[in-house]
Amino acid sequence: MITDTFREELISELNSGSINYQTLAKYKYMGMDKDTMYKVLDSLRVEMRKKGDEELEDKIMDAMDLVVGWCSPQLKLFPDQETTKEKQETIKEKKVYQTRMTKKPIMFIGTFLATAILSFLLLVYLFYQFDISSSVPLFVWILIPVVLGAIVAPIATFNNKQVTITIDGETFTYVKGEDKAVFPIQSFRGTHVTQNYINGAAVDPTRFLKFLCEDGKIRQLQIPFGEKIFSDMVTQLEKMKRADISEESKEVMRESFSNSSSFEIPKEKLAQAFKRITRFRINVSLLIAFISLAVCVVSYIYLELMFFIAMTLLFGVVGLTLAIGVYLYGRKETKNALANTPAFVSVEPLRIVFEKDSYDASDISKLLASPPDYNSLGTNNEFRMIVVTDRNGVDHKYYFGRAPKDNRSMVYEDYSNLIAVLTKWSFANNIDFRMDLG
Numbered sequence: 001m002i003t004d005t006f007r008e009e010l011i012s013e014l015n016s017g018s019i020n021y022q023t024l025a026k027y028k029y030m031g032m033d034k035d036t037m038y039k040v041l042d043s044l045r046v047e048m049r050k051k052g053d054e055e056l057e058d059k060i061m062d063a064m065d066l067v068v069g070w071c072s073p074q075l076k077l078f079p080d081q082e083t084t085k086e087k088q089e090t091i092k093e094k095k096v097y098q099t100r101m102t103k104k105p106i107m108f109i110g111t112f113l114a115t116a117i118l119s120f121l122l123l124v125y126l127f128y129q130f131d132i133s134s135s136v137p138l139f140v141w142i143l144i145p146v147v148l149g150a151i152v153a154p155i156a157t158f159n160n161k162q163v164t165i166t167i168d169g170e171t172f173t174y175v176k177g178e179d180k181a182v183f184p185i186q187s188f189r190g191t192h193v194t195q196n197y198i199n200g201a202a203v204d205p206t207r208f209l210k211f212l213c214e215d216g217k218i219r220q221l222q223i224p225f226g227e228k229i230f231s232d233m234v235t236q237l238e239k240m241k242r243a244d245i246s247e248e249s250k251e252v253m254r255e256s257f258s259n260s261s262s263f264e265i266p267k268e269k270l271a272q273a274f275k276r277i278t279r280f281r282i283n284v285s286l287l288i289a290f291i292s293l294a295v296c297v298v299s300y301i302y303l304e305l306m307f308f309i310a311m312t313l314l315f316g317v318v319g320l321t322l323a324i325g326v327y328l329y330g331r332k333e334t335k336n337a338l339a340n341t342p343a344f345v346s347v348e349p350l351r352i353v354f355e356k357d358s359y360d361a362s363d364i365s366k367l368l369a370s371p372p373d374y375n376s377l378g379t380n381n382e383f384r385m386i387v388v389t390d391r392n393g394v395d396h397k398y399y400f401g402r403a404p405k406d407n408r409s410m411v412y413e414d415y416s417n418l419i420a421v422l423t424k425w426s427f428a429n430n431i432d433f434r435m436d437l438g
Contacts, residue, residue, distance in 0.1 A: 002032060007040050014044070014056050019063045024077055029428065030212055031184040033170075034078045038067050094168035095236050099224055104157050111156040116149035163224050167236045172211075174221065183221075187211045188237050190426060190433040191230075192220055194371050209237070212427055238432070261347045261421045263414055270401050270412070271338055278330030285326050289319015341399045347421050350429065352388070354398050361429035365389050371435045372416035384415050386422075 006027050013019050027037065041064045048057040069076045102110075123144060127136055161177035172183040192208040207230045208220035223230055342355035350361045368387040384400040400412040412418075419435070426433035 002027065002030060003036060003040055006032065006037070007044070010040070010044060014048075014059065018059055021066065021075070024063060024066060028077055031187040033184070034067060037077075038064060041067065094166055095233075097165045097167075097225060097229055097233060099163045102160060104160070107160050108153045108157045112149040112153040115152040116145040119145040119148045165223070165233070167233065172237075183211055185237070190367075190423070190435075191234060192371060192435040194435075209233075210423070210427075210433070218423055218427060263345045263347075263418050265341060265343055265345065265400065265412060267338060267341050267343055270341060271334065274330070274334040274338070274402070278327065278334065281326040281330060282323050285319060285323035289323065338399075340397055341401075345398075345418060347418075347425050352422075352425070354388075354396075357396065359388055359390070359396075361425075361431065363390055364429075364431050365391050365393070367422060367426055367431060367433040369419060369422070369433070369435050372419045384412060 009023055010019060013023060024037065041060055045057055045060040045064070048054075048060060065071050066075055066077050069078065120141070123141060164173075164175040166173040166175075167185070170185055172185055172188060174181045174183070188209055188211045190210040192210055194206045194208075207223045207225070207227075209223055210218055210220050212218055223233065225233070342357075344353075344355055346353040352359050352361075352364075366389040368389065370384045370386075383402055386398045386400070388396040388398070390396070400415050400418075423433055425431075
């Protein structure tokens with residue numbers, strides 16, 4: 001439990017003679033609320049009083065003052081606690097989401113029949129492919145599908161468990177079958193939606209909520225619901241936004257990001273990749289025009305002179321027009337992409353810099369990005385992109401290369417590490433970071 005870890009860390013620091021403000025701030029951002037932190041400190045205070053250690057008792061009471069707010073405004077750990085409670089009251093009724101549950105007998109029979117039929121069709125294909133169908137006894141044709149159905153059906157039925165998610169003013173509860181997990185609302189920040197493809201065709205994406213664990217690591221919880229319910233769930237969580245961090249807390253975050261992370265973007269390399277694609281398209285267009293002209297020349301003996309000249313001019317003009325159009329389109333596309341591709345990205349404790357554009361954490365309302373999973377981008381016309389939404393609702397787009405399935409030279413190779421750093425940065429600064437552009 002987070003309270004046990006917090007208590008152990010406080011005892012360790014008390015043995016050294018004091019309680020660090022950074023420790024209190026760290027557990028606040030891990031999701032510990034004001035009342036819980038106060039109760040842990042008060043229990044330690046009682047222990048010190050029983051031991052007669054007045055010096056350590058005073059140290060603990062000083063820490064309790066920071067939690068309660070009996071200190072200078074810049075040192076308050078929970079400066080906007082009342083505002084946060086008002087936000088929590090916007091959810092007066094708890095929200096419950098449940099997956100549809102197929103009855104077990106129907107699930108068993110359906111899975112058994114589906115497995116048996118598919119297995120039978122596969123056997124038919126294999127036996128006839130290897131020309132052994134006539135030598136296989138009839139009972140084998142029946143036995144193998146039945147056995148496979150009997151194996152798969154119980155497993156599928158056993159794993160068919162209903163998922164129930166409950167969101168109330170303080171907790172996020174996830175129940176699957178007999179398994180239950182409870183998370184503090186404050187631990188959730190952002191989403192991750194990965195688009196899935198089968199043979200190039202987009203299928204229903206996989207949706208995740210990101211949350212902060214007790215060990216300080218950021219993990220993802222898969223949500224087995226469609227887009228409508230998932231969006232409603234995210235809306236409910238947005239109502240539970242934590243208050244902006246205090247100036248003293250910002251100093252703590254600066255220490256946690258003591259070394260800013262910088263990412264150099266190979267703009268010239270990406271530009272060359274775009275130009276190669278454009279040249280290829282132009283060459284294809286010119287080849288079409290050349291073949292058309294060649295056909296006209298070969299068929300000259302069958303055409304009248306004026307008709308031949310007309311056909312030659314027509315195919316030539318069409319081919320050249322196509323080539324010029326492809327060139328202009330490619331040039332415009334490359335220019336637009338590279339104009340919004342930063343030469344570098346620098347992630348500092350309370351600021352992000354995209355080359356010439358700088359954003360303080362307090363100026364950002366949301367970050368939106370393409371998922372770093374390479375296979376999540378299925379077509380050649382999709383960009384890796386990060387969108388910064390400021391407090392005025394204005395979107396600022398930054399590109400990091402195109403993501404074709406067969407050409408990695410057009411993809412910024414360190415994009416996944418950039419996303420990992422931005423994920424931690426967004427949690428530290430109370431900003432929603434959604435990876436929904438897949």
